[in-house]
Amino acid sequence: MRIIRGKYKTRVIHIAKNFRARPTTDFAKENLFNVLENWYNFEGLKVLDLFAGTGGIGFEFASRGCSEVYSVEKNIVHFKHISDLVKKLNIEEVTPVKSDVFAFLNACHTKFDIIFADPPYDLPTIPDIPQLIIDRDLLADKGTMIIEHPAHVDLTKIKYFSEKRVYGSVNFSIFEN
Numbered sequence: 001m002r003i004i005r006g007k008y009k010t011r012v013i014h015i016a017k018n019f020r021a022r023p024t025t026d027f028a029k030e031n032l033f034n035v036l037e038n039w040y041n042f043e044g045l046k047v048l049d050l051f052a053g054t055g056g057i058g059f060e061f062a063s064r065g066c067s068e069v070y071s072v073e074k075n076i077v078h079f080k081h082i083s084d085l086v087k088k089l090n091i092e093e094v095t096p097v098k099s100d101v102f103a104f105l106n107a108c109h110t111k112f113d114i115i116f117a118d119p120p121y122d123l124p125t126i127p128d129i130p131q132l133i134i135d136r137d138l139l140a141d142k143g144t145m146i147i148e149h150p151a152h153v154d155l156t157k158i159k160y161f162s163e164k165r166v167y168g169s170v171n172f173s174i175f176e177n
Contacts, residue, residue: 001014001023001026001054001056001074003014003056003059003060003063004026004029004033004060004063005033005064006060006062006063006064006065007063007065008062008063008089008091009060009063011059011089013054013055013056013059013085014147014152015054015081018077019054019077019078019081020075020077020078021053021054021075021078021126022053022118022120022121023053023054024056024058024118024170025110025167025168025170026071027043027153027167027168027170028148028167028168028170028172029056029057029060031066031165031167032136032146032165032167032172033060035165036114036144037064038066039144040114040144041064041065042061042064042066043065043066043067044065044066044067044071045061045065045066045067045068045069045096045113045114046066046067046110046111046112046113046114046140047061047066047068047069047070047112047113047114047115047116048069048070048072048112048114048115048129048138049061049069049070049071049072049117050072050101050104050105050115050116050117050119050129051072051073051075051101051117051118051119051120051131052071052072052073052078052082052096053077053078053118054078054081054082054119055071055073055078055081055082055086055094055096057116057118057126058070058071058082058094059085059089059091059094061093061114061116062091062093062094063091064089065174066113066167067093068093068095068163069093069094069095070094070095070097070112071095071096071097071104072097072099072101072104073096073097073098073099074098074099074100074101076098079098083095083096092166099158099166100120101117101129102128102132105129105132105133105136105138106132108136108138110138111137111138111139111140111143112138112139112140112143113140113143113144114143114144114145114146115133115138115139115143115144115145115146116145116146116148117130117136117146117147117148118144118148119147119148119149121149121150121167126147126149126153126155127153127155127158130145130147130155130160130173130175131158131159133145134158134159134160134175139160139175139177140177141177142176142177143176143177144174144175144176144177145160145174145175145176145177146172146174146175147172147173147175148170148172149171149172149173150171151166151169151171153171155173156164156173158175159175160175160177161175162174162175162176
C-alpha cells in the first residue's frame, strides 16, 4: 500500500501478515481522492478517520495538506501500527486514537470538515454510524462524510445523503452538510 499524492507521496505502508484490517484499495482510494480534490482545498482541514485500520486514508489526507487528522482504531495491533508509522514517517498531522468508534463519537464535541468511516463489512450497525455523526452534530458546515460499505448496505435514506460512488467492489456513500 502507498500514499498516492501530496507531500508524503510514494511512501510505502507495509502491513504485517497478522493484520486483520481490509484496507481500501489503491484504485478506490485514488478515485475517491480525485473526487474530493475537486470539492476541497485540503489545506487546514480537520479530518476524522474512523475504523482507521492501516491508517492509509488518514495518511493520504495528511499528505494532501489537512492540518489535523484523527485516526480512531480500537484494535491494539492496528493502533500500534498507525502510531509506529506516524513516528517512522514523521507525519505530524496524524493523531492516532485508541478507542471504540461508537464510544469516541458519543464523547466527541469537535466538528470535522471531513469524516471518513471504513467499518468492518460484517458490522450489522453500519447505518448507525452516519446517523450518530449527524445526531451528535460532528460534521462542520459544508462538511463531507464518506462511509465505505458493502454493496448490500443502503444508506440513501439517511439525512444529508448526496451520492453513492462504486469503484470495483468498494462502495462509498457520500453525505454533505
